[in-house]
Amino acid sequence: MTTNSYLIKEGYDNLNKHGSKTISTMLIICATMLILGIFIIILQNVNSNVETLRLEQGLQAFIDDNATDEDIAYMEDEIKLIEGVSEIEYMDKNEAYEDAKNQFKNQEYFLDGLEQLDIFPASFIVKFTNIEEAERIKADTEKIDGIYKVKYNADTIDAVISISKIANGFLLGVGIVLLVVSIFIISNTIKLAVYSNKREIFIMRYIGATNGFIVKPFIVEGAIMGIVSALISFIIISIVYVYIYVSLNTSYALGVFKFIPYSTIWYQILLAYIVLGLFIGIFGSAISLKKYLKV
Amino acid sequence: MIEFINVTKKYDHDVCAMDNVNLKINKGEFAFLVGPSGSGKSTFLKLMIKEEEPTSGKILIDGKDITKIKKKDVPFLRRKIGFVFQDFRLLYDRTVEENIIFALRIIEASEREIKAQLKAVLQMVGLTGKEKYYPNQLSGGEQQRVALARALATKPPILIADEPTGNLDPKTAEEIFKTLLEINARGTTILVVTHAKDIVNELSKRVIALDHGKVVKDDAKGVY
Numbered sequence: 001m002t003t004n005s006y007l008i009k010e011g012y013d014n015l016n017k018h019g020s021k022t023i024s025t026m027l028i029i030c031a032t033m034l035i036l037g038i039f040i041i042i043l044q045n046v047n048s049n050v051e052t053l054r055l056e057q058g059l060q061a062f063i064d065d066n067a068t069d070e071d072i073a074y075m076e077d078e079i080k081l082i083e084g085v086s087e088i089e090y091m092d093k094n095e096a097y098e099d100a101k102n103q104f105k106n107q108e109y110f111l112d113g114l115e116q117l118d119i120f121p122a123s124f125i126v127k128f129t130n131i132e133e134a135e136r137i138k139a140d141t142e143k144i145d146g147i148y149k150v151k152y153n154a155d156t157i158d159a160v161i162s163i164s165k166i167a168n169g170f171l172l173g174v175g176i177v178l179l180v181v182s183i184f185i186i187s188n189t190i191k192l193a194v195y196s197n198k199r200e201i202f203i204m205r206y207i208g209a210t211n212g213f214i215v216k217p218f219i220v221e222g223a224i225m226g227i228v229s230a231l232i233s234f235i236i237i238s239i240v241y242v243y244i245y246v247s248l249n250t251s252y253a254l255g256v257f258k259f260i261p262y263s264t265i266w267y268q269i270l271l272a273y274i275v276l277g278l279f280i281g282i283f284g285s286a287i288s289l290k291k292y293l294k295v
Numbered sequence: 296m297i298e299f300i301n302v303t304k305k306y307d308h309d310v311c312a313m314d315n316v317n318l319k320i321n322k323g324e325f326a327f328l329v330g331p332s333g334s335g336k337s338t339f340l341k342l343m344i345k346e347e348e349p350t351s352g353k354i355l356i357d358g359k360d361i362t363k364i365k366k367k368d369v370p371f372l373r374r375k376i377g378f379v380f381q382d383f384r385l386l387y388d389r390t391v392e393e394n395i396i397f398a399l400r401i402i403e404a405s406e407r408e409i410k411a412q413l414k415a416v417l418q419m420v421g422l423t424g425k426e427k428y429y430p431n432q433l434s435g436g437e438q439q440r441v442a443l444a445r446a447l448a449t450k451p452p453i454l455i456a457d458e459p460t461g462n463l464d465p466k467t468a469e470e471i472f473k474t475l476l477e478i479n480a481r482g483t484t485i486l487v488v489t490h491a492k493d494i495v496n497e498l499s500k501r502v503i504a505l506d507h508g509k510v511v512k513d514d515a516k517g518v519y
């Protein structure tokens with residue numbers, strides 16, 4: 001057994017000595033991780049859906065009311081010349097009205113009498129191949145004479161984004177509070193371990209133990225709690241996600257919203273958890289050691 | 296090996312536990328440190344291992360002024376000095392063997408060294424065969440031998456003991472001192488604080504007497 005493996009074993013033994021305290025500490029860490037995991041999942045899903053929706057639906061470029069047919073033909077040519085544009089489609093005022101009617105399905109009475117008011121502007125629907133180029137294409141389209149406004153052609157996007165912003169803000173807030181609580185609790189657990197090993201530490205100092213040697217088992221103890229919590233949280237969130245994915249993605253309950261497959265995010269979650277677990281564990285124990293061992 | 300030069304130690308405010316002490320203990324010596332309660336004997340030992348800092352003066356261990364060494368080097372100073380306490384300071388949830396290995400782990404000894412040293416020190420203190428006993432299964436004298444073995448395991452050139460037989464009956468005490476003499480005969484410099492008058496007189500070794508923090512007597516073949 002090398003010195004290091006001996007110190008790791010000491011750290012592990014400490015964990016066993018305070019079983020129930022260890023478990024309750026890990027529960028809090030797991031809660032923190034699950035909340036932050038949900039945060040990551042929502043963020044990734046929204047981003048991915050926004051991207052596919054944007055790509056599928058394209059941009060809508062609104063045309064000045066006083067544009068002539070010639071002007072419109074000229075604009076269409078200009079837009080076609082923009083790099084990355086794959087498709088362009090003209091929508092006149094009547095079609096715009098029909099489109100609006102479609103969007104207000106079953107509530108068409110909203111639109112009664114609006115047809116005559118001529119409030120739906122003609123527009124181009126501009127599609128493109130690469131979502132990364134969307135912003136540039138949007139900016140280039142806006143520069144064309146006769147186009148007064150360009151927006152992403154999906155109202156659902158805005159709704160999804162604003163809801164997810166609220167949800168994520170809330171989750172992030174709760175997550176940060178739990179993170180602080182986790183660090184506090186783990187440092188408290190380590191404090192307990194330091195106290196129960198006081199006699200041993202006292203003797204170690206007489207024999208000539210370096211600070212590093214005294215501290216390592218406690219750091220290991222914190223790190224093990226962090227890593228184990230990370231793995232438990234990862235397993236829980238993986239099972240839940242896959243379950244939700246299978247049961248919701250096949251139904252139409254969510255409309256156009258599609259969950260991204262777990263295979264594209266599991267490693268992000270696992271990595272985030274391990275980094276977070278090590279951070280909570282090591283930082284939490286370091287605080288305690290600094291305070292109670294004066295190292 | 297151990298040298299105090301004009302060492303004064305004042306604890307908070309006026310308690311003067313060490314009053315301008317000048318003293319030299321050579322390599323391989325065996326010395327007793329005696330004196331009434333409160334005369335500064337424990338303080339002397341604590342200054343040697345930097346558990347306390349002198350108010351003024353120099354302390355040389357192995358030729359090095361330890362008042363100048365950095366905090367992070369203190370462990371390495373302590374590895375040169377084995378310390379034995381009156382109350383043994385054993386780990387009661389570990390066996391004899393584990394108590395000794397505990398010290399060897401601290402100095403990051405290799406597996407081979409651990410095995411060899413364990414055997415050597417057990418033999419030196421006469422505990423061979425008791426490896427698997429827990430301290431509570433041993434007599435007081437045996438427990439002190441475990442502490443002695445633990446202090447020696449790291450091969451310190453100096454061994455200091457603060458009333459090592461204070462909790463033991465005279466006969467057991469005598470046996471412990473016999474073991475200490477054997478350890479000294481192998482080259483370890485030893486300084487023992489003790490109130491065991493009869494034994495000090497009988498052994499006729501160097502006796503340093505302190506009173507009120509001053510060296511009041513220092514005889515090569517002294518008496519208590």
Ligand SMILES: Nc1ncnc2c1ncn2[C@@H]1O[C@H](COP(=O)(O)OP(=O)(O)OP(=O)(O)O)[C@@H](O)[C@H]1O
Nearest residue numbers: 306307310311312331332333334335336337338339
């Ligand atoms: N940590 C401390 N703070 C303040 N005063 C102290 C401290 N340690 C010791 N003293 C004082 O210093 C003096 C010397 O104490 P020391 O412990 O060195 O005596 P000693 O010779 O070992 O006594 P004993 O034989 O009773 O163990 C005493 O007056 C004691 O009260």
Ligand SMILES: [Mg+2]
Nearest residue numbers: 336337338457
């Ligand atoms: Mg004393």
